[in-house]
Amino acid sequence: MMPGLDGLGLVAALRTDPRTVSVPVVLLSARAGPEASVEGLQAGADDYLVKPFAAAELLARVRANVELARLRTRQSRWRTALVDSLQEAFFVCDEEGAVVEVNAAFTDILGYPPEGLPYRPVHPWWPDAGLDPEAHRQVSEAFTELLGDYKGFRTIPVTHRDGHRLWVTATCHPAQDPDTGRRVTVGTFRDVTAEHHAVQRESAQAALGRRLTQATSLAETLEGALAELAHLWHAESVLAVVSGPDEEPSVTGTGAGRWEDLPPGRRDQFTAWLDEPVLTPLDGPAGAGITVNHPEGPMVVWIDFGDRRPFTGEDQLLLSLLAGQLAQGLARAHQIDQQRETALALQRAILGPAELPGGFAVRYEPATRPLEVGGDWYDTIPLPDGRIGIVVGDCVGRGLKAAAVMGQLRSACRALLLQDPRPARILTALDHFAASVPGARCTTVFCGVLTPGTGRLAYSSAGHPPGILAHTDGTVRLLDEGRSVPLAVRPGDSRPEATCTVPARATLLLYTDGLVERRRRPLTDGIDRAGEAVQAGRDTAVGELAARIMARLAPADGFDDDVALLLYRHPGPLEMAFPADSSQLAPVRKALRGWLEQCELPPRTAQNILVAAGEACANAIEHGHRDSPGDPVRLRAEARAEGLRLTVADSGRWKAPQPEKNTHRGRGVALMRALMQQVTITSGAAGTTVDMHTRIA
Template sequence: MTDDWGELGGGPRGAAFDDLVADRDQMRRLVRAIVAIGSHLDLDVTVHRIVDAAQELSGAPYAALGMCSPEGTFGSFVCSGIDDETARLLGDVPLGAGLRLDDIATHPPFDATRAAPFKALLAIPIVVREANFGALYLADDRPGRVFTAAEESAVRALATAAAAAIDNARLFERERESAKWTKASREITTALLSGDPQTGPLQLIVNLALDLADAEQAILLVPREPESHGADVDTLVVSVTAGRYASEVIGREVPMGGSTTGGVARRGLPLITDSFQYPIEGFTDVGERSAIVMPLIADDVMLGVIAVARRPHQPPFGEDYLDLVSDFARHAALALALTAGRDNALNRELAGADTVDEALGAAAEELRRLWRARRVLAVTFPNGPATTETVPRMVSAGAEACWLDLPTDVRRAVADLRDGDLLSPTSVHPGTAGIALAHPVGVLVVWIELADERPFTLEDQTLLTVLAGRLSAGLQRVHRVDQQRETALALQHAILGPADLPPGFTVRYQAASAPLEVGGDWYDVVDLDDGRIAMIVGDCVGHGLAAATVMGQVRSACRALLFGNPSPSAALRGMDRFAARLSGAQCTTAVIAVLDPSTGELVYASAGHPPPILVAADGSVRLLDDAHTIALGLRADWSRREGRVTMPAGATVVLYTDGLVERRRLPLEQGIAGAAELIAGSRDAALDDLADGVMTGLEPDGGYQDDVVLLLYRHPAPLRLTFPPDAGQLAPARAALRAWLTTARMAPERTMEVLVAAGEAVANAIEHGHRHSPDGTVSVAATAMVDHVHLVITDTGAWKDPQQPPDVHRGRGIGIMRALMQDVTIAYDSSGTTIHLYARMA
């Protein structure tokens, strides 16, 4: 690091900063890795990405992912930098819950007779649905190289994300393998939507039939006259082929009468045979072999005939193949007959949804519209053991309903579908149908109740299966985006600013960019070594993850600089040098204010940022713009000046980003003035209520179009005291309250009244609330409002029943409190007693 870094270069502070930068880089790599491995549903692609990501996170030159066989041993490895044999040596190392070795030679099974292939080893198991999927091994043979605890933590986090990605990939693979004909139907419908309606889908049907039946050859025969139907068809023509001899058989004509294919077309029934009545050159003259012939019929219209033949030495087709290919043929024919737009609306709804719940609600409504149904239920059963008391989540389109109010037979039918095969439609009673499909968190059952009790036809079942497949894939896609958003938000909140603020502060943050909802705005509240508190609000250029990663670095640099020198102008000068060297950080704006909470003195400096707003208790407004200079990283050694102001009691200072006040076609000054007016008008509200009111009151139609940070501090900060119920605590509590009331600028005569009333409340809490429970606590909280002070005295004991007759010789404390205070309320409950005291400032 060069001398230009000043305070950041060298020494403990420089090392700390380097650690912060390293942690930030590691977090960024981890987020990128998690997004990468979760963005693909192919298992092979996913495991290769896991290995690559683990190497990137750890810097290991060698990596392997061992995958367990059903017997529990490693059946296969995905390797990088090493061969399979070496990977199996690593797989012999017992790893338990995980292993990090600086020298693998010291660990079994390696000893003097079995040389260790590497020096350092990091091994982390991958557990999917509580079952061992395998283990991730990272190795290094460089001298002195060991894996750090931080690298182990990162790889463990990656392994957790990898388990979810593997689970999704395997679920998708199982669904694909268990419902091949449904997948084929979806592909045919896609071809109808985007390809040539005459030949594209037909070629696809033949290709899929060949693949489904594991056959050698497949042909599709259609009527020679496309307009002909039924008895008018006299000749079939081989129009599409797949597999061997494709060019030889194409165009061959077969008569309807006297041919095996013609007979199947007329009867409408599939047939298994090893001989054909009418020779088809290129198909029947290549040797004896088993074949299936099935008709393509939809709405009583014969669309064609498919003939699929195996290789001569393959086993003959059995009844299972007949069912498989016949079902496919029926559904493929129906898909061809469906109008080419009936599922377009569902696709649009799924593409436009941001969350799984939103997608599910829109899909249920679209299915209800398609079937003109009375009601469509979408019932989600989460993964895990189901019991009779399990209440699934349910979305209802049409007639309103909740799960527990459904008839018993409907609940039983839906539950049975959950436990059955996915993507297998069922219609037990006329007028109803259901289908189960994969949901990102379990199983989704779609239940349709038609407006009348007509049968749910085969065409209905085919369309439902196709749409259910689309819905399942769409929900998985939306869920992946949701997961990426949650990961990005976790990163954002990890580097955005502290969640727990000191008393007197509150913050609001809202990101505008979709879908990840992260941005470049940030805030920070830092307790400095001299007792002062630094407040920072900044804005990096841009939106999304790129801006968020830059923001994290700039925020860390600012915090490190303030620890070194608690001067706003010095911190901005250091950030100037930092931003000039960090890609994407130029033109960052920031305002820093250092507060002395005991006096209210505020020292501030701004780099191109909107000025803080100071609102006094009387409603007067001041913009803190005395120390405004240019944005960061634009000019080297730019002079940064400071401003000073002392906050009066009851005053509120507001720091914010331009997203709060900037509007198109309006001057920025006008937006700032509007914000100041709103804050001044609501200055008597509690601080959290004020923050909510500002965010709501300034929100434009359509929501905020830019990221927003709003940071508020009201002086003085609330007093918080907690102490044991001991009379010896009265004096120190009274002294602390007196000092706080002096800071709050309460009139001396009012101060004495508050001290007397609060003393009575605390004494009662000690004497009455904890007479029989000396191990509890008493707390005192004091908050300054615009024209009054609010005190809350709470104990964890138990007072006597307030309904009992009063003791004439005791209990005058409450009367004293009521006489001295503007208002007093007392609340009793099982956790203790709370007294609220309200007193005017003057």
Template sequence: ASLSTCLTQAEDLPQALSAALAELKELWRAASVLAVVFDRGDTPTLTATEPGLTWQQLPAERRQALTDLCERPLLAPTLDSSGAGIILEHPDGPMALWVDLGDQRPFSSEDQLLLSLLAGHLAQGLTRAHQIDQQREIALVLQRAILGPSQLPEGFAVRYEPATRPLEVGGDWYDTVSLPDGRIGIVVGDCVGRGLEAATVMGQLRSACRALLLQDASPARTLMALDHFAAGVPGAMCTTVFCGVLNPDTGRLTYSSAGHPPGILAHPDGTTVLLDGGRYAPLAVRPGTARPEAACDVPARATLLLYTDGLVERRRRPLTSGIDQAGEAVQAGRDSAVDDLATQVMERLAPAGGYDDDVALLLYRHPAPLEMTFPAESEQ
């Protein structure tokens, strides 16, 4: 049970192996336990319970004994005077596992049976850890491919941060859409679930929302149409979305929210306003129902923050506290360039152990009017 726990709680494959070796050392009260993976590299990869130990530092006879284990059948223990070794499958190649008991006692027949059983269990656990690593990387590559890189309109900055391992990539997204009349569509959304499935659903919803905005630049009608689309996509129900249309010349913002956390508008005078109007249920909960719409003005030098709940939601803390903290972070950096501010907000709100949910963030700073001073001419 302890071996299973350390394998499932590890953040990645190397950590899973290190934790398993420590567990085996404790079980046998061994002097040391080490594992050598014979991959395609020139030097085998060594993991040991002794910190800093390398393959080259092992005695020549031990290196040869570990190499010879590769010729043995899988999960068949080999004994010598100080311990036992066994060969098992690792995702990167054959792995020799050695348990060194020192001069405590010989390796009994019961020890051999237990080593064989645990080595088989370890091989399965390492395979699962490797598969989880691969799925996470595929989902992250897909997520980043969908989100960008792209040319952002003037005044915008975006960030995406996946959850800290071993948690998976989720379905958060952001988007800016240049509309035919010169206005800009802005979207931030959050699909339910994690992993490759959530990233795939996110890609479908993001593309559909972009197309709908280009067809009808009304946030409420866009979300109504997206309701119907999401109802036919498995896994899309209860997705939250903030959809807005911004006039960059006047700062007028029209928006509608499908159950999404409120946008934050930080004014240059230090006050903060939550964009909590135009709010209705998440996508596909009640398709066909008319959605409300709200509007506000983004004044010169003001900063708009849109985000997903991973930025502000923490266990055993009210959501409003996280939203307040986000507003304070934007105000604290109101003199920073907008791209620098995006980094500052992500760093300031990050938990000590990293984000436990993925985060999408979009910032917009409305420009100040152009001011020019001309010297007075004496003739005028």
């Protein structure tokens, strides 16, 4: 008898072990009879021999069973040899997802041998859910798909038995066990780690390159690059610390504060790292970094992963490549910043006047990035006789070349206006000048001469879009007369001239075609939209209206052509500064009355404004400057389509009204409130300001 396990139990154990399931077994037993033989065969024996037996018979039976086993396992051995000959890893999963069969390539790639079968999910080569939850999620989702009806392949991260990271591309197909009829999944995968990292490097460099080329300044370049690094590594934060000319380093990044907001230990660590050579890898307990050359000084880029994932050698290689690319991008952005400063200084010098006459507002936006200069311009030229020359022009092309042409034409036009302020003659003379300037041909120009006292405007247009005049009643008129061809197209031909009157409180818009021209849409559509914008803002201050028009007509992705815009509201605001002396009240009242006549207000409204303004000025003289007589009082009045605003400011503080002490005094504020719809009196260290509004009936 065998100790602990009889012969039948041993046979059953051999048959359940995959390593011995196919080994032939011959039972030798003293138990005779059919029942004993059947029991032995049912236990899994290949043959049953009753003692006593002849040696020759035993040898014959053993030889026969060995040969039969060899024949039976020939197909299995042939299949195993074929599977092991595959260069791709091969595996079979049962219905529960346990890996029950692998080939030699599987072991070579992952390090897990067939002796460990079955490998039940979660499989040991899955990334650790605690150290790298994102990679673990990718493998879990891919495994669920591959065991389902998914037909295709998935590239996933896995962990070798020795702990290093691999990337494999796996495919699976369902199959059926011919013996049991149970569903199994047959899969293969190949090691694509090298290809994955190569693609990752190319994709990361391309994404960073897009960020760098889209940026238009040094600060925007650095911020965009740090955001891309945070996205690439799913980092909690990315910081850039730059040691510039200032004593304190600057900090930029996702969620970054100031240098003094960093913990002292981190400041000390960054300070030490800033002394390291360029492209030195930096390690830390929860992140990694590198030193980079910044135009303003040494820089450390630090990526904080938290506890999300390890930082591998491939990650460090990629970070080094991106750091070199970032340094080049920062140098390019710094150079562009310097060029932009030069170009903007040039643009400001030649674009238009720094101070505008009253009632005017302008906006300029070039399409060319990143230098932000272009060939459109506006100009207002005060003439010796009190009139104002108005010019809006558009040179062909963009950038510095167009800006250079624009500067020459603007200077020539300004000189011609000062010599002979007649728009048609000015454009005729400008024709000859433009013909001699390379790049000036086909420039469009609107040239006008405005008489501020009457609102009369004489104008001529060299192929320029028509001006838009918005009246107080909401109607819009296009200034489309006096038009001819662009400059230098037919030099020597005389040009037409037209006149119009800008009504009281009306708004005039002049612009270049970049404001209204859109691809695949008629130009008239854009002009109509501009007219609607002016009409909608006719009761808005011209400065604010200019900004609203630009915002309302700007395409979603920005203007693709230069835009120059000029607004004028007639009459311009009245602005006066006079000594705090009662003798000045009469001249102020006279000037305000003349300005109100230009505004064409109803007589009762004009009278109310005169009285309210007189009370405000008298209070400013008497109370605001009681301690410093003769200091200036400032008055400003501005009319809009449906309202008027008037402010009176002094540098003192008013006394509180005391009408009970003198029944004939102390009622000025009450009178102002009765005559105007809104009165606000604000006192402060700089003085007192009365701000009054009224509607125009």
